[in-house]
Amino acid sequence: MLKLHNTLTGTKDEFVPLDPNRITLYVCGPTVYNYVHIGNARPVVVFDVLYRLLSRLYPQVVYARNITDIDDKIINACAQTGEPMAALTERFSAAFAEDMAALNALPPVIVPKATDHIGDMIAMIETLVAKDHAYAADGHVLFAVESMPDYGKLSGRNLEDMLAGARVEVADYKRHPGDFVLWKPSSDHQPGWDSPWGRGRPGWHIECSAMIHKHLGDVIDIHGGGQDLIFPHHENEIAQGCCAHGTEYVRYWMHNGYINIDGEKMSKSLGNFRLVRDLLTHYPGEVLRFALLSSHYRSPLNFSADVLDQARKSLDSLYYALLGRGENVVAASGYRLPEDHPVLAALRDDLNSAEAISALHAIAARLNKAGPGDKPALKAELLAGAELLGLLGEDPTGWFQAAGGDHDLDAAYIDALVAERDQAKKSRDFARADQIRDQLKDAGVQLEDTREGTRWTRA
């Protein structure tokens, strides 16, 4: 059984797919007007694990993650640099794909772009207007929140509550202050598309609803994203999807917690963000991924160098288990994680990645202690468990020897010193041997004498 926390019910519910032969998963992707920060990466990594898990449990998973390539923030970014919109969005889409690949996130099955679906959005808006859930006013088309009795059910608020806390001036063409934009007019120098309401561009929420409808269906199994999307984005998606197609839209809503810096939410508006791109110059992508998975996806994660260093060391201990004590162990082939395996059980419990990692350490401990005959099977088990989390995909020797900084010694030079030290050891010149080891240690290279010879790792 797979249990998932559903924002709609507020509880951990058993996952019952609409069609067990075709699971549908949609995750909100980035607005491509700059590089993404580590907070943007959290849902990508979290739902990548969900995608891997679902793929293990069901024969087919249709996973879509959109690219928002029309938005006022993009228009503003272009206005500042003079770069054409298509060039800018293409550039940052590619950068996003690169960054996420560095975090070992599998590409989704479908990566729909908003600008490829303007016609679908217009059609959906027309449906909403025809059903009296939307109205045109002053060049805009607005969704009428009062036309939907249970509007607010996802975020747990009602229209009166929202009015009480309103901090924004209400445009006078709105019938109700909570009405939101489906379509808005573009000036001559703004990008726009022809529509029944004149030349304009879509509002933020409609693209996801339209693309879900086109690629995945009227009702999908799971929709994910960051907690800050619950309101208004996902609330409004529900309104659009349910009202346009007369169905329930999404069965399970999943939202990940924030990444914090010094206890405060990391966000573009606060300016306290860390770009994935910059972090990757200091840490392997797998360390970032491990850090993101080291706590539960719904909990806040306080991001710091300390967290990354601990992730690195924890990962090292797992790779050490794969590396062994110098013996050459080949993982058994054809291993498949059993249904009741602890790693699988942990992930099935609302994606408890922290517990899954702990289960990985338990396998590593058994692998370290095992006799030669048992090692291949345990190594295969460790690799299979880790793969569900998208971890331990590197060659262990490569993991430890990969150059990370500008001042790293090159491998040939290190090998030469190691050879010299071996000679010194053979002639029992331990003073010289230790001198070489200390010299390398100062340069960040750790030597280890194993039965099969000396090996080295970068600290």
Place this chain on the structure above:
RNA sequence: GGCGCGGUGGCAGAGUGGUUAUGCAGCGGACUGCAACUCCGUAUACGCCGGUUCGAUUCCGACCCGCGCCUCCA
């Protein structure tokens, strides 16, 4: 003001009505020429106050503290 989340050992972080994860760091030991890796052992914990209970970190209530959403944001 409305709605919601969280406070676990030095740090990170799971979990549970009683046997008290896991990783890193610490301490003692084994291994080693000495180390490193690994192994064995070990200390330190559940914000505060009440209640329920044979027994609560885990359930209930109040309180304190921190955070988030209500506006673009993963």
